[in-house]
């Protein structure tokens with residue numbers, strides 16, 4: 001999966017603005033290229049986990065469809081932990097057709113990896129910002 005520089009900058013800005021709370025959203029695009037960030041509300045307002053609101057998820061799907069885009073990934077930030085899925089992240093990653101991207105702000109250093117997670121196990125990792 002490829003992510004445009006504009007989208008990387010957008011999610012970094014969003015994550016920094018929301019820190020220390022975890023930030024989240026969808027990465028939309030087509031042909032495996034992410035061209036848009038769809039910011040979502042972290043209804044947990046937590047520093048350690050996030051949840052989407054079903055109505056907002058539905059609106060995101062509808063937006064993507066109306067713009068000829070697909071949800072390629074869901075992303076969230078780890079303000080104070082590394083860019084890899086927690087046990088809870090793996091447990092909650094229930095869509096094997098999309099990727100799960102995690103933007104880490106740990107110690108002021110920005111890293112972004114995305115993962116394919118099937119049955120609670122990471123089966124693939126891509127590095128987007130080292």
Ligand SMILES: [Zn+2]
Nearest residue numbers: 078085086089
């Ligand atoms: Zn997480």
